[in-house]
Amino acid sequence: MIAVGLCRAEEAGEFDHVQTGPLALLWQPDGTDTDRLDRCLAAQEQLGAFLPFSPRQAPKLAAACDWIRPRIAALSAALDDLAGQGEMLVTLQPDTTGSGPPSSSGRDWLRERTLQHARLRAMQDCLRDLLPGAHLLPTSPGAPVEATVLLPPDLMHSHARTLHAACPEGVDCRVSGPWPAFGYAAALTARLTEPT
Amino acid sequence: MTAPDPTQDWPSPLAEISRLKIDPERVEQDMARLVLGLMEFLRKLMELQAVRRMDAGSLTPEEEERLGLTLMRAEEALHRLAAQFGLQPGDLSLDLGPLGRSV
Known part of the structure; x- marks a missing residue:
């Protein structure tokens, strides 16, 4: 499973995700760069705030979870910056x-x-x-x-x-x-x- | 508005966590990429120094010719070597994770 980006947990809705504190890490099965780009575009359009990972260099889900845990406060602040933009x-x-x-x-x-x-x-x-x-x-x-x-x-x-x-x-x-x-x-x- | 390359290579240090740098099935190409990437990095540094000296007007016409010829042939030789391993000039830009790209 490949991580495609982050959003607020309460907004993740229908997107496949794993919750980490107040954040949701969106993921999708292994696919092409274009598949990941499509998922990022959909998340950008439907979510209030979305922090994407590079489609070409997206990390595996487990590695992304490990990276996020000690950075939850900074990533939550980033989502506040991205809201509506x-x-x-x-x-x-x-x-x-x-x-x-x-x-x-x-x-x-x-x-x-x-x-x-x-x-x-x-x-x-x-x-x-x-x-x-x-x-x-x-x-x-x-x-x-x-x-x-x-x-x-x-x-x-x-x-x-x-x-x-x-x-x-x-x-x-x-x-x-x-x-x-x-x-x-x-x-x-x-x-x-x-x-x- | 026009669309950019959808697979643009946005730098991602996070990707370093899960990316294997040397593939056992193509060790020669990956090793060549690493070595030639470092050589290209050094060549670019020399080019920047030459440009800085050109801007400062501190080179004689003979020095300009010799330096320019050396850098031009070094670039050609690097690109020729890269092509022998199936690499494009853009492949010689090494991803150094949080430090950014080498060239």
Whole structure:
């Protein structure tokens, strides 16, 4: 059995779950990443607050129970933060259609790589300006820059329109959501699992 | 609004609890991934240092050429080696659990 996420025990209802104190750990039989994503989407839509696990890296039920027990207070507080909110994923990609062919000299290669690093920093600064408080996801030069932010679902379309309008020329801005709070959960579990 | 990759690899230190890193059925590939991932991590560190020196203007044109050529060929060689083990460049990013990803 694979754990898919957490909610408040009184809200778990029809979802398969195991109760741990005030929390319910939702689970499903072994399945594909897409099966787990579907379960997360259903939980996000039907529950007041849902903390998902990464569909691709979801833990086994017993291991997740062991991890949750000493962290119940922090996880309950996280569910309070998530109540009534979904996650908006914003992706910025600079238009690089003007880039030349692959470099043949070491100097050109290094200059191109230096430009990619500069573009990456500029995109990250741009996202921080557009979305204060957003959680920036790890990326690398030449790849899109992504960030997540928690919002009430009914505000997402207006935020998306504002972002498109404010996005600098030459930058492709894509917005999607509301999603289960995968980015928030990844940051939270990392913080709660930090080695001591 | 557009949909992202539904199987996006959200970092999850919790997954480390139950994930087996080396599969007995594909030991060679998993070991290659580990070793090449560490080499890629070191190569990226050298690239960042080179970029920092380029930004600071502390490299001569000859140094830029030599450093750039070395890093370019190191990247090509790493990707070629990875391909021999059926690995993509993205597979060389190692999940270090609570520490995040290596590259």
